[in-house]
Amino acid sequence: MDLYCDNKAAIAIAHNPVQHDRTKHVEVDRHFVKEKLDAEIISFLFISSEYQLADVLTKVVSTTVLLNSLGKLGICDIFAPS
Template identity: 70%
Template sequence: MAHGVCELLWIRNLLKELGFKPKYAMQLNCDNKAAIDIAYNPVQHDRTKHVEVDRHFIKEKLEAKIIKVSFVKSEDQLADVLTKAITGRVFHSSLSKLGIDDIYIPT
């Protein structure tokens, strides 16, 4: 999530330089409920010591309303078709959403 926030901040700064001032918080979609809960939860847990710096960075951007994190189911993540082993149903659904058609399908 921290890398995604960095990328969103880079895009936000680029848009500002081009003259487009952002009106709303930028949307960051995540398929990990635990990561979202840790980002929004102000209580530091023993299990999150290794992500303390990243958590504070994300929390700071959430409080400043620069970003907004929401949950997206894994099967709705279009990038998964390129990065993970997924079921055939999810694979074909993702290809359809991306506009990729089978040119060899009989008509």
Template identity: 80%
Template sequence: MHAPSEDHMAVVTRILRFLKVTPGKGLMFSKYGHTDVEGYTDADWAGSATDRRSTSGYFTFVGGNLVTWRSKKQKVVSRSSAEAEYRGMAHGVCELLWLRRLLRDLGFGPKKPMDLYCDNKAAIAIAHNPVQHDRTKHVEVDRNFIKEKLDAEIVSFPFISSEYQLAEVLTKAVSTSIFHNSLDKLGMRDVFAPT
């Protein structure tokens, strides 16, 4: 906004072109009989060619319906893919905690730990390991924050294969089939499409 360029205008034009050809697309909310809160988080390690910063993203679901999502470039350069994923997990945990607080205020607080699915086993191991290692010193604040929520059984971190990782569409270029499959799983529907 403060220094618009031709690249910015190209992105705006692309978004407007997408909106023009998809007037009936939107999120369909369904009743699944539960109010479980879960999230999917992913990060690409050193994905930016210019500054080598990673991009992290997450989707959060309440009762099986997509309610929030975000994709953002990380503020620091990560030294490993585990670090990039771990920073992404910290953002996902913050979003889950916000949703938990909101649902409690509405009288629908989660009864069990909220699942945050991650496709990086090293990042999950760091979350569960109470011992500080040299390789985790640079993410110590995130590590303590996540460990505290894990110990309090507010969140859990089940591993999910990259094949089923929904948040991958927020951080990486994916094939057309994976993209459309993800849209279906996210609840995206076209009201004008024949059923």
């Protein structure tokens, strides 16, 4: 299973067991993810924030990214002139 992530630090922590000292609250989750990475069940792939469709629902994005993502999600402006 491919997991797309726009956070390079999160990908590095998942792959590198030495960096676990930098995390406080993800001990159990980190071990679970590391186990699945070692078994090659999941893989982390970096993707730029502008291509993350969920970002329009969770954070502030530019107008260009917003309009592009809304189109990909099939969301349209019902008040736009026809």
